[in-house]
Amino acid sequence: MRWTRSLSELAPPALLVVVVGVVGSGTSPARQIDFQTALVSVAIVVALYVFVGNSGVLSFGQISFAAVGGYAAGVMTVPVELKVGTLPALAPLLRDHTIGNLPSLLLAAAFGAVYAALVALPLMRLSGLAAGIATFAVLEITHNILHEWTKIGPGAGVLSLVPETTGMLQATLGALVVMAIAYGYQRTRFGRQLRATREDPAAAQAVGISVHRQRLIAFTLSGGLSGFAGALYVHQIGSLTADQLYLELTFLSLAMLVVGGATSLWGAVVGALAVSGLDSFLGQAESGVNIGFTLNLPTGTRLVAVGAVMALVLVLRPTGITGGREFSLTWLRQLRRKERTA
Amino acid sequence: MTALLELDELEVRYGAVAAVRDVSIGVKEGEIVGLIGPNGAGKSTTLHAIMGLVPTKGGSIRLRGSTLAGKPPESVARLGIALVPEGRRIFPQLTVDENLRLGLAGRRSRSGAEEDIDAVQELFPIVREFRRRQAGVLSGGQQQQLAIARALVAKPDLLLLDEPSLGLAPKIVDVVFEALAEIRRRGVTVLLVEQRAQRTVAFADRTYLMSNGEIRLTLTPDDAGDTDRMVAAYFAS
Amino acid sequence: MTVIGAVDAQNLVDALGLGAIYGLMAVGIGLVFGVLRLVNFAYGQLIMAGAFTLAYASRAGWSTWQAILACFGVVIALSLVMEVTVFRPLRTRSPAVMLVATFAVSFLLQSIALLVVLKVQGQVGIPASTVAQLAQAVTIGGVDVRKVTIVALVVAIVALSGLALLLGKTTVGLQMRAAATDFTTARLLGVSANRVITLAVLLAGVIAAAVAVLLTASQSYVTSDFALHDMIIVLVGVVVGGIDRLWTATLGGFAIGFTRGVINGALPTDKSVYLPSALFALVILVLILRPAGLFAGGRSSVVDRV
Numbered sequence: 001m002r003w004t005r006s007l008s009e010l011a012p013p014a015l016l017v018v019v020v021g022v023v024g025s026g027t028s029p030a031r032q033i034d035f036q037t038a039l040v041s042v043a044i045v046v047a048l049y050v051f052v053g054n055s056g057v058l059s060f061g062q063i064s065f066a067a068v069g070g071y072a073a074g075v076m077t078v079p080v081e082l083k084v085g086t087l088p089a090l091a092p093l094l095r096d097h098t099i100g101n102l103p104s105l106l107l108a109a110a111f112g113a114v115y116a117a118l119v120a121l122p123l124m125r126l127s128g129l130a131a132g133i134a135t136f137a138v139l140e141i142t143h144n145i146l147h148e149w150t151k152i153g154p155g156a157g158v159l160s161l162v163p164e165t166t167g168m169l170q171a172t173l174g175a176l177v178v179m180a181i182a183y184g185y186q187r188t189r190f191g192r193q194l195r196a197t198r199e200d201p202a203a204a205q206a207v208g209i210s211v212h213r214q215r216l217i218a219f220t221l222s223g224g225l226s227g228f229a230g231a232l233y234v235h236q237i238g239s240l241t242a243d244q245l246y247l248e249l250t251f252l253s254l255a256m257l258v259v260g261g262a263t264s265l266w267g268a269v270v271g272a273l274a275v276s277g278l279d280s281f282l283g284q285a286e287s288g289v290n291i292g293f294t295l296n297l298p299t300g301t302r303l304v305a306v307g308a309v310m311a312l313v314l315v316l317r318p319t320g321i322t323g324g325r326e327f328s329l330t331w332l333r334q335l336r337r338k339e340r341t342a
Numbered sequence: 343m344t345a346l347l348e349l350d351e352l353e354v355r356y357g358a359v360a361a362v363r364d365v366s367i368g369v370k371e372g373e374i375v376g377l378i379g380p381n382g383a384g385k386s387t388t389l390h391a392i393m394g395l396v397p398t399k400g401g402s403i404r405l406r407g408s409t410l411a412g413k414p415p416e417s418v419a420r421l422g423i424a425l426v427p428e429g430r431r432i433f434p435q436l437t438v439d440e441n442l443r444l445g446l447a448g449r450r451s452r453s454g455a456e457e458d459i460d461a462v463q464e465l466f467p468i469v470r471e472f473r474r475r476q477a478g479v480l481s482g483g484q485q486q487q488l489a490i491a492r493a494l495v496a497k498p499d500l501l502l503l504d505e506p507s508l509g510l511a512p513k514i515v516d517v518v519f520e521a522l523a524e525i526r527r528r529g530v531t532v533l534l535v536e537q538r539a540q541r542t543v544a545f546a547d548r549t550y551l552m553s554n555g556e557i558r559l560t561l562t563p564d565d566a567g568d569t570d571r572m573v574a575a576y577f578a579s
Numbered sequence: 580m581t582v583i584g585a586v587d588a589q590n591l592v593d594a595l596g597l598g599a600i601y602g603l604m605a606v607g608i609g610l611v612f613g614v615l616r617l618v619n620f621a622y623g624q625l626i627m628a629g630a631f632t633l634a635y636a637s638r639a640g641w642s643t644w645q646a647i648l649a650c651f652g653v654v655i656a657l658s659l660v661m662e663v664t665v666f667r668p669l670r671t672r673s674p675a676v677m678l679v680a681t682f683a684v685s686f687l688l689q690s691i692a693l694l695v696v697l698k699v700q701g702q703v704g705i706p707a708s709t710v711a712q713l714a715q716a717v718t719i720g721g722v723d724v725r726k727v728t729i730v731a732l733v734v735a736i737v738a739l740s741g742l743a744l745l746l747g748k749t750t751v752g753l754q755m756r757a758a759a760t761d762f763t764t765a766r767l768l769g770v771s772a773n774r775v776i777t778l779a780v781l782l783a784g785v786i787a788a789a790v791a792v793l794l795t796a797s798q799s800y801v802t803s804d805f806a807l808h809d810m811i812i813v814l815v816g817v818v819v820g821g822i823d824r825l826w827t828a829t830l831g832g833f834a835i836g837f838t839r840g841v842i843n844g845a846l847p848t849d850k851s852v853y854l855p856s857a858l859f860a861l862v863i864l865v866l867i868l869r870p871a872g873l874f875a876g877g878r879s880s881v882v883d884r885v
């Protein structure tokens with residue numbers, strides 16, 4: 001029973017991601033970048049979901065863990081002989097060592113988790129807007145340090161020559177790993193307790209659940225997964241600046257999550273894929289695309305359309321595309337019934 | 343004579359739970375009607391449905407024959423129904439006078455407002471005496487008086503009261519019931535939700551006993567002594 | 580040169596001006612939060628829209644007053660459109676959903692601005708010269724005071740007194756205060772939800788338009804991310820000050836603007852690179868010690884609702 005439920009909930013989003021990976025592999029190398037970006041977005045959004053979705057507390061800080069992971073993975077995988085030229089101010093420990101692809105992903109996850117745990121200890125006592133602003137402050141501090149401190153990275157410059165190991169396969173596998181861990185967590189006692197605090201904090205506390213501890217666990221796990229996703233990100237693009245993992249991605253990833261449906265893994269995956277898909281379709285349309293007729297949009301329409309779609313979904317369907325529920329056949333049936341009556 | 347307020351087979355649900363089922367109640371002009379029942383019976387929910395605070399699932403709510411369905415609370419208030427909510431819900435940071443004046447928002451006409459405020463202050467002297475105080479520093483009984491006064495300055499045709507005696511000392515309960523008697527004398531129709539069963543039955547023209555979302559009994563003042571029937575209805579499920 | 584030594588009268592005057600502008604923005608955010616429990620992140624883009632109106636008006640050769648009038652018209656109209664199309668449908672939703680929805684709106688308005696300015700202008704920004712004369716300085720007692728600083732202070736004082744009168748002395752003001760503490764009960768008493776919300780949005784819009792004029796006068800190159808960073812800083816100030824009450828929110832906005840002004844003027848740039856970190860660390864500390872706000876009385880429940 002438990003097994004079939006797990007399978008029926010985790011399999012659909014996993015299948016969707018695999019389909020995206022497979023379809024993506026069949027396209028031109030230029031196209032593949034869009035698919036990889038979408039898959040990395042899945043990893044980032046699902047990592048965000050682990051905390052925000054399960055706890056119901058808004059966090060603007062998760063991208064800073066992705067940034068820390070991305071920088072750690074990036075700086076440590078640039079070949080030693082290239083670092084001397086591109087990152088002259090780097091601390092000797094970082095300058096003289098290089099690690100492989102897989103270790104860099106794990107290192108990023110570890111960095112993300114440790115940093116998140118440190119941050120969470122004081123911050124998870126807060127909730128509501130205060131928590132929102134405090135996590136935002138974490139994002140600002142992280143960005144500031146990464147942007148200025150040349151002993152640990154390129155500072156205001158570009159971290160370049162990072163091995164581009166996140167291809168189609170790694171992007172797909174990476175997204176799947178993040179999803180599996182996220183799903184595994186939400187089915188544990190911890191995950192269920194945290195969700196209880198989301199629904200009714202007072203009642204949850206009354207039955208002896210420690211809100212602080214549960215949020216701390218989820219925040220740390222989310223931080224680790226974010227760090228991992230950040231590493232996927234830097235290995236996909238091959239370069240990184242502090243501004244790439246900052247405000248815009250924070251807002252975009254939150255919007256993806258809410259558009260998909262913030263309270264379910266299915267919602268996180270659907271949201272990330274839907275918004276990325278729309279984004280890259282419109283990106284193509286800006287340079288002319290044939291969909292029966294040739295669609296040729298002026299540059300900049302892409303952002304307007306993505307913004308409009310996000311706003312529309314939020315206004316018309318505030319619980320997101322999936323309604324914030326896990327995939328289930330009844331859901332599909334209900335949706336179909338609604339469509340028929342509409 | 344048609345009823346001022348008429349609930350007909352009212353049904354209210356919170357998700358899957360039916361909090362109110364098949365409730366039919368009529369309140370005629372000038373009457374005091376009681377509604378009693380144990381915790382969770384659906385009394386507050388009934389009042390909330392009348393005020394448009396919760397959507398109804400079935401049945402109808404009519405004021406002088408025209409339906410209230412789908413009307414927002416502020417419109418219901420301006421049609422002449424005032425609710426004194428459970429727990430009083432006064433504005434603690436505002437002064438007593440400001441609280442009272444907020445009640446004016448529910449009036450259909452501004453004329454005579456000052457006279458009505460005077461009259462209400464006569465009925466509840468503390469409302470005048472502590473005019474400039476922050477309402478939050480008043481005692482529970484005083485806050486209850488303020489809440490009733492605030493509802494009265496709207497000059498409602500129908501006053502809904504949700505457990506006005508909740509948490510008050512016996513002496514203050516007397517004050518509240520005396521005020522209700524005076525309100526009745528002034529011709530205001532009242533639907534009174536209470537937990538004090540006997541007292542309410544004796545006081546009201548007619549009292550409905552509600553349990554588990556349904557009306558179980560209708561009682562008249564003569565039944566006030568018949569505690570056995572009430573107890574049986576309270577605990578029947 | 581020590582940091583303290585660098586803070587002179589000149590510096591303080593400039594900081595006061597920025598504090599006044601941020602204080603006004605905080606009022607706009609606080610007013611809407613009061614009645615809707617909604618943090619309107621898109622407030623910054625209302626200001627941006629006003630700035631673009633000024634810029635295009637000056638391109639079209641309109642007089643200063645015509646431009647300012649147009650700015651108020653556009654910003655107020657946009658505020659009301661936002662209320663009807665976004666806030667109203669989402670009114671009963673969780674604050675998190677509402678906040679993210681206003682992100683989306685903010686993002687949308689920024690992208691529209693970028694699209695338009697790129698298309699028409701061929702570059703990312705457009706200068707607004709109509710109100711630039713406000714940036715000129717007059718010398719008072721050896722201190723160069725830019726006119727915009729004086730105007731900002733006057734506008735802030737006038738706006739706050741006007742608002743205090745409105746809230747304190749009028750019926751609708753009383754209704755707004757009541758709605759800000761307990762919306763449901765206010766409605767039960769017959770207070771019209773639409774009326775108080777529309778009024779709050781309208782007032783916030785008027786303030787946004789005024790801020791647009793002030794900000795455009797001091798930074799006359801208008802881009803699609805105009806006022807975005809100011810908005811973020813003000814938001815931090817508002818929450819640190821205490822968003823539950825209008826005056827604590829305003830004080831928070833003013834304080835963070837003033838601090839920013841003093842620091843900007845006092846520190847040589849090469850020394851201030853880690854200043855944001857220090858400031859935000861301070862923000863975290865304040866929030867941990869006083870989650871309901873630096874200036875708020877006790878811990879309050881409203882903050883817990885998001």
Ligand SMILES: Nc1ncnc2c1ncn2[C@@H]1O[C@H](COP(=O)(O)OP(=O)(O)OP(=O)(O)O)[C@@H](O)[C@H]1O
Binds near residue numbers: 361386
């Ligand atoms: N907002 C709500 N959401 C879900 N269920 C609710 C809500 N309000 C009330 N209920 C449920 O509806 C039922 C009726 O509640 P209601 O408040 O109407 O009872 P009541 O008769 O007023 O009780 P009391 O005397 O304790 O005030 C209860 O089972 C209650 O748990």
Ligand SMILES: [Mg+2]
Binds near residue numbers: 504
């Ligand atoms: Mg009740």
